[in-house]
Amino acid sequence: xxxLMHQYKxxxxxxxxxxxxxxxxxxxxxxxxxxxYLAFILIIRTWMKVGFKRRIKFGLTAIYxxxxxxxxxxxxxTVFPLHNVSLMYYPAKIFALVLLGVPFFIERFETVNDGTxxxxxxxxxxTAISFEELHDNAHRIKSMMQSISNMKKSVSVDHMKTILExxxxxxxxxxxxxxxxxxxxxxxxxxxxxxxxxYLVVSNTxxxxxxxxxxxxxxxxxxxxxxxxxxxxTIISYNGGNNVYPPGMNAEAVxxxxxxDDASVLIYSLxxxxxxxxxxxxxxxxxxxxxxxxxxxxxxxxxxxxxxIMFCSxxxxxxxxxxxxxxxxxxxxxxxxxxxxxxxYYKKLAFEYEIKF
Numbered sequence: 001x002x003x004l005m006h007q008y009k010x011x012x013x014x015x016x017x018x019x020x021x022x023x024x025x026x027x028x029x030x031x032x033x034x035x036x037y038l039a040f041i042l043i044i045r046t047w048m049k050v051g052f053k054r055r056i057k058f059g060l061t062a063i064y065x066x067x068x069x070x071x072x073x074x075x076x077x078t079v080f081p082l083h084n085v086s087l088m089y090y091p092a093k094i095f096a097l098v099l100l101g102v103p104f105f106i107e108r109f110e111t112v113n114d115g116t117x118x119x120x121x122x123x124x125x126x127t128a129i130s131f132e133e134l135h136d137n138a139h140r141i142k143s144m145m146q147s148i149s150n151m152k153k154s155v156s157v158d159h160m161k162t163i164l165e166x167x168x169x170x171x172x173x174x175x176x177x178x179x180x181x182x183x184x185x186x187x188x189x190x191x192x193x194x195x196x197x198x199y200l201v202v203s204n205t206x207x208x209x210x211x212x213x214x215x216x217x218x219x220x221x222x223x224x225x226x227x228x229x230x231x232x233x234t235i236i237s238y239n240g241g242n243n244v245y246p247p248g249m250n251a252e253a254v255x256x257x258x259x260x261d262d263a264s265v266l267i268y269s270l271x272x273x274x275x276x277x278x279x280x281x282x283x284x285x286x287x288x289x290x291x292x293x294x295x296x297x298x299x300x301x302x303x304x305x306x307x308x309i310m311f312c313s314x315x316x317x318x319x320x321x322x323x324x325x326x327x328x329x330x331x332x333x334x335x336x337x338x339x340x341x342x343x344x345y346y347k348k349l350a351f352e353y354e355i356k357f
Contacts, residue, residue: 039068175291177248192228197269199227203257224337238315247294258357268349276323302333
């Protein structure tokens with residue numbers, strides 16, 4: 001089982017890397033070759049399947065061919081004419097990558113049905129649908145349309161433009177942020193040693209990155225930070241630097257979280273000893289000296305190439321683990337900001353207060 005899980009993680013990571021590569025470097029010929037290659041592989045795999053009826057194999061081959069034509073027409077007529085002309089090129093290219101999964105969905109559907117039947121519903125099938133099923137389907141469609149509407153607001157052209165313009169500032173292989181924390185920060189942190197608590201700051205900031213991440217996590221809160229004092233004068237996390245500092249480990253101010261009208265912050269406390277708190281401050285000083293970078297690729301790949309390349313929840317979880325304060329078990333790369341609240345089964349955290357802007 002562990003070997004299967006390991007192979008699955010490797011396969012998932014490789015797929016993500018390939019998709020990122022296609023998004024960043026895939027030109028028209030490369031995209032067409034990719035579509036053709038996948039169609040060829042799936043057609044060969046279909047004809048090698050034992051137990052599939054011959055007419056099913058012919059049907060699937062025709063469907064894969066139709067999908068291939070639609071994919072090529074889309075990238076030729078819609079995606080690449082927008083290149084260097086409109087910012088809609090990037091959402092269009094993302095959709096072109098989504099289309100890569102359509103033939104796999106068809107194959108999965110047919111595999112589940114053992115390749116025995118593949119047909120459009122008849123009039124009898126349609127009339128057999130109950131009113132309850134119609135009501136459920138209407139509810140699902142309404143929810144889906146609401147999700148699409150929310151995604152349209154979050155994944156806006158302005159947000160995509162901001163993120164794409166920010167990507168060159170990042171590095172997932174080398175430390176680019178070094179010494180961003182001042183002596184004033186460490187003085188404030190050391191002054192908090194008498195407070196036998198650290199504070200987890202879980203926020204819904206409204207930043208472009210946070211808004212887009214929320215569409216994938218389906219969570220309202222998508223950023224987490226640490227603070228050594230209850231008044232939040234020593235907030236620290238991994239972030240994009242807010243165009244002031246390089247992406248990596250940076251101090252944060254409460255004002256940083258107010259990037260939309262309904263932004264909010266939840267503050268929780270966790271008991272610590274004097275020595276544990278000192279050890280955390282020393283570790284942060286060490287990272288500040290060695291350097292850091294924001295783990296942008298790790299948001300998808302769930303891995304870090306170097307120890308001090310992290311994203312926010314990865315950083316907080318590793319800090320808690322360093323001093324044996326982690327209260328749930330999970331791979332650091334898989335931890336999400338809301339996990340600190342949702343997985344607190346033993347009620348280690350105490351809710352302190354909420355900030356609404």
